[in-house]
Amino acid sequence: MPHQTSTQSSSADRSALARQANSWLHTARFLTEAPQLQHLPDLEVPEIAFVGRSNAGKSTCINTLTQQKRLAFASKTPGRTQSINLFSLGKQGQTDAVLADLPGYGYAAVPQEAKRRWQRVMANYLVTRKNLVGVVILCDPRHGLTELDESLLEVIRPRVEEGVQFLVLLTKSDKLNRAEGAKALSIARLHAGGGQAMLFSSLKKSGVDDVASLLWKWAHPDTIEGASSPSSAPEAPDEPPALD
Template structure:
């Protein structure tokens, strides 16, 4: 019948999706090591690794998401106190001799329980990093699923647009709102991205607590990683 899917097409799509999820699982099961904390741009190491940055408002869950992706509880330090991350913390993912990704956990934008001068210094550091880091392949802009995009998020998005840095919005704490509220926030966020030229079109929803969305995000980031040793994907 006209319009019917070809036999096996659904199976092929399912197999491809399963393989992509497995590639993400394998990548993020590899060693992940803290490289260094960077308090100013002069401390950033030269690197030819693809780099992914975790950016967002203070206490949005950046460190928790890094831990969830890598399957570790204490790789990145977490706290209920906004402003705990005070440097750009860099991690390498993959074998020590040939890592495949650099992960950058950034200080939060906006409110933090710290002197204003220090918060301003963190914000300048993060903005300078985002605009001028050559290996940076994607910024994950983390947004609390209970609240959606805020003014500070839109400011960062406009800055990334101007710098032509590819970024993707990832909703965190997706277990907190109900299913309808989450769907509404996700739809509103996608609508808000329509005018932003550097934004990735897909908004992903994740929960570090329940693991929801983590396999899918791993798979998406695997597409950015350097090839595996030996030429595998």
């Protein structure tokens, strides 16, 4: 039999990783709900946070990645999620990582006081959560990164410098043609200095394998050659940065 070319071998490796990552994400199950940071359990396993504006399709994205219809609550009324929801990942009932679904921000119909409270909770979480290894910032590419998104990027910048990974995920990419998608991705990559950017569509399931593989790598750095261990969080500030 002829030897596999390096391209074929690389493609096979990517496919195997995607299968492993998708199978792992499918194990997701509800762990706990925390309306405030003090209600979060003190965990040692890697944690990956999903954040974004209330209309960015965050819950739908999580449900698509985990291949579950109702894991994350996807409401037709943006802004309904008012707590941090944690989901365990791991086979045979073991937890080797956690997904954190943070409250959506920026929705106009939500009272200003509630907006500010959620934003303080998110900012404090992102600055102080010790086991945080990665952040997925979801963005509707038709609108691009807003001022609130930019503020969030600034909040996590010190953590990124310490080793926390982040991804700007352009959801609803099925709404764009090829040229529009390429332009949106190029702009997002410029904003994501130090991070990555990808196109994603829950409707067409595009980008699922790439995102799943990336999350697997974040949560299992010991399996990736040359990877470093997650960084520790700094001390909690007296007044966390606000996202407004």
